[in-house]
Amino acid sequence: MNRYQLYTRLKHALRATHWRGHTVHSPMMYRFIREVVLPTKRRQLPDTIVRRYGEERVAIVNNVNELLQTANKEIVVLREPFRSADERHAFEAWLGQTHVVVAHLQGLLVLFFDPKLQKQFFRIRN
Secondary structure, rough: OHHHHHHHHHHHHHHHEEEEOOOOOOHHHHHHHHHHHHOOOHHHHHHHHHHHHOOOOEEEOOHHHHHOOOOOOEEEEEEEEEEHHHHHHHHHHHHHOOOEEEEEEOOEEEEEOOOOOOHHHHHEEE
């Protein structure tokens, strides 16, 4: 873990607005937080998401470049999302052009591609 990752994790811990699912107005996201995120340890979370939603629907990627190449998946788990400010800017540019619901957990991004849902970004402290 480099300095930038340490900085972003600390910043996330201090600025996360949705603690344990409180003030999350989306029923789907609230259920995801309460039933998947909270009962699971952080290291086991990607595997738990795959077990719950199925391998055919979930892709696990390690960086933003792999995310840009992912297609035909409903849920994408992005591990260690931002190793540098350039990766963060690339993700923000991609996010501006994409219709996606984002759950930003500490050190993990879960992206839900569902056209029925509003475009949302939740910074969750788990």
